[in-house]
Amino acid sequence: MGGVGILAGGGPLPAQVAEAARAQGRSVFIIGFDGFAEPEQLAPWPHEMVRLGAAGRMLSLLHTHKCSDLVLIGPIRRPSLRSLCPDTEGARILARLGRALFAGDDGLLAALVRILGEEGFTVRGAHEFLSAAVAQPGILGCVAPDSLARQDIQRGIEVVQALGCLDIGQGCVVQNGLVLAVEAMEGTDRMLARAGECHQPGAGGVLVKLLKPGQDKRADMPTIGPSTLRNASKAGLRGVAFEAANTLMTDRDGCIAEADKAGLFLIAIDPTHFAV
Amino acid sequence: MGGVGILAGGGPLPAQVAEAARAQGRSVFIIGFDGFAEPEQLAPWPHEMVRLGAAGRMLSLLHTHKCSDLVLIGPIRRPSLRSLCPDTEGARILARLGRALFAGDDGLLAALVRILGEEGFTVRGAHEFLSAAVAQPGILGCVAPDSLARQDIQRGIEVVQALGCLDIGQGCVVQNGLVLAVEAMEGTDRMLARAGECHQPGAGGVLVKLLKPGQDKRADMPTIGPSTLRNASKAGLRGVAFEAANTLMTDRDGCIAEADKAGLFLIAIDPTHFAV
Numbered sequence: 104m105g106g107v108g109i110l111a112g113g114g115p116l117p118a119q120v121a122e123a124a125r126a127q128g129r130s131v132f133i134i135g136f137d138g139f140a141e142p143e144q145l146a147p148w149p150h151e152m153v154r155l156g157a158a159g160r161m162l163s164l165l166h167t168h169k170c171s172d173l174v175l176i177g178p179i180r181r182p183s184l185r186s187l188c189p190d191t192e193g194a195r196i197l198a199r200l201g202r203a204l205f206a207g208d209d210g211l212l213a214a215l216v217r218i219l220g221e222e223g224f225t226v227r228g229a230h231e232f233l234s235a236a237v238a239q240p241g242i243l244g245c246v247a248p249d250s251l252a253r254q255d256i257q258r259g260i261e262v263v264q265a266l267g268c269l270d271i272g273q274g275c276v277v278q279n280g281l282v283l284a285v286e287a288m289e290g291t292d293r294m295l296a297r298a299g300e301c302h303q304p305g306a307g308g309v310l311v312k313l314l315k316p317g318q319d320k321r322a323d324m325p326t327i328g329p330s331t332l333r334n335a336s337k338a339g340l341r342g343v344a345f346e347a348a349n350t351l352m353t354d355r356d357g358c359i360a361e362a363d364k365a366g367l368f369l370i371a372i373d374p375t376h377f378a379v
Numbered sequence: 380m381g382g383v384g385i386l387a388g389g390g391p392l393p394a395q396v397a398e399a400a401r402a403q404g405r406s407v408f409i410i411g412f413d414g415f416a417e418p419e420q421l422a423p424w425p426h427e428m429v430r431l432g433a434a435g436r437m438l439s440l441l442h443t444h445k446c447s448d449l450v451l452i453g454p455i456r457r458p459s460l461r462s463l464c465p466d467t468e469g470a471r472i473l474a475r476l477g478r479a480l481f482a483g484d485d486g487l488l489a490a491l492v493r494i495l496g497e498e499g500f501t502v503r504g505a506h507e508f509l510s511a512a513v514a515q516p517g518i519l520g521c522v523a524p525d526s527l528a529r530q531d532i533q534r535g536i537e538v539v540q541a542l543g544c545l546d547i548g549q550g551c552v553v554q555n556g557l558v559l560a561v562e563a564m565e566g567t568d569r570m571l572a573r574a575g576e577c578h579q580p581g582a583g584g585v586l587v588k589l590l591k592p593g594q595d596k597r598a599d600m601p602t603i604g605p606s607t608l609r610n611a612s613k614a615g616l617r618g619v620a621f622e623a624a625n626t627l628m629t630d631r632d633g634c635i636a637e638a639d640k641a642g643l644f645l646i647a648i649d650p651t652h653f654a655v
Contacts, residue, residue, distance in 0.1 A: 183582065269541055281483060285542070288560065300565070301564040301565060303461070
């Protein structure tokens with residue numbers, strides 16, 4: 104069994120995966136994507152920062168460090184093809200991605216996972232290492248959603264699943280049955296800010312985040328952290344519902360503390376068995 | 380045949396409906412919604428500004444001015460129930476709206492049209508008066524969409540129809556098959572601004588606007604004006620596709636002039652018969 108190679112975007116999760124892999128006795132090497140990975144997060148670990156387009160350099164590092172398994176973790180923004188400046192290997196991979204370059208994120212990431220598999224690596228999901236970061240269904244924290252909030256969660260599930268089938272986004276904000284905002288490329292935090300502006304004071308509102316139907320969990324799993332709760336509170340919402348087993352929490356205790364402090368509910372749901 | 384009562388939100392369309400109705404020999408009275416209707420637009424016409432919640436005052440004005448037909452036209456924002464301060468008649472109508480108050484815009488407007496019908500009025504669509512503002516399928520202006528843009532239009536049709544089935548929004552922005560932004564409560568102009576920030580320079584991008592499947596054309600028809608073209612251009616898009624026969628153009632010549640000036644295509648499409 105070789106080492107674990109971590110292809111790292113932003114945030115604290117790449118280092119958490121490294122820690123969990125090492126705790127399992129695996130060796131670890133992190134490739135930090137230039138402009139996305141946070142050097143201070145990677146500093147304690149063997150790592151190198153690499154441009155997104157430098158696929159040749161990445162593959163050679165992964166082979167040098169005898170990585171057999173790969174984890175893609177941490178947000179990156181889809182770069183423009185023009186800014187990518189691929190090296191020779193990068194150009195070869197771009198050619199193999201072909202039409203997937205113009206697909207939604209799922210299509211692109213699924214193609215990337217397939218190609219990395221063809222290169223001899225086993226691509227694993229971050230959730231396979233971070234089992235503590237994945238919640239079972241149930242209420243976290245002290246506040247429970249009331250029946251109005253549960254109806255909004257139900258409507259949010261319908262909306263996000265319909266969007267997800269189109270490979271668009273993973274989230275929406277619902278208030279009293281009304282869809283205030285829907286997430287596409289801008290990300291959850293910007294959607295929350297927008298929802299806050301359309302939001303009617305005192306009238307509820309929930310953020311719903313789910314895995315897209317059919318989405319490969321090995322790339323771009325929904326993620327929430329304390330800042331998600333802070334932004335939901337700023338937007339005037341009453342709580343956050345996310346998919347149990349299919350969402351990574353960057354800081355579980357911190358999420359619960361923020362929810363309790365703001366009086367928000369935080370609930371992990373199974374969307375196929377959610378009852379109002 | 381009585382007069383035409385116009386319940387007016389913002390923009391130039393209420394006055395255009397008044398002009399078209401008078402040209403048909405009808406008398407006209409405009410009720411401008413406080414905070415939304417633009418007094419300078421209504422000034423040439425018999426009108427009164429009324430709070431949204433003052434339904435009693437509205438009905439009494441419509442009866443005094445012998446209006447038999449009503450047109451709801453021009454954008455308003457959904458008010459909070461708290462800010463509505465309904466008069467006695469307003470409270471009675473709110474009670475009749477009941478659960479529709481918590482529906483999407485279509486649900487709410489359909490209920491309102493039904494209640495106005497029960498009050499003895501015939502609710503008409505603005506498009507019945509403004510036939511010149513409604514385009515037949517085809518390219519307006521000098522620029523035609525290329526095959527990449529036509530593929531993006533096709534993807535946008537799928538997305539907006541799926542959203543529309545959920546009574547969410549009427550528009551989205553697609554670039555090279557990727558959905559950059561999806562419209563919910565924030566409106567088209569804000570969606571365009573957001574899409575501009577996720578947009579990859581030089582790589583296309585279209586705005587697609589459609590009537591929601593099953594939407595009543597008598598309320599909240601999709602509308603485009605010269606500012607839509609200006610904002611699409613600022614966002615770096617290559618063109619705008621809108622539903623023929625089901626979109627109001629506030630200023631047809633102005634839209635075409637803006638499109639030509641910016642080198643954008645402007646195309647009226649039939650979404651059920653659009654061919655890439």
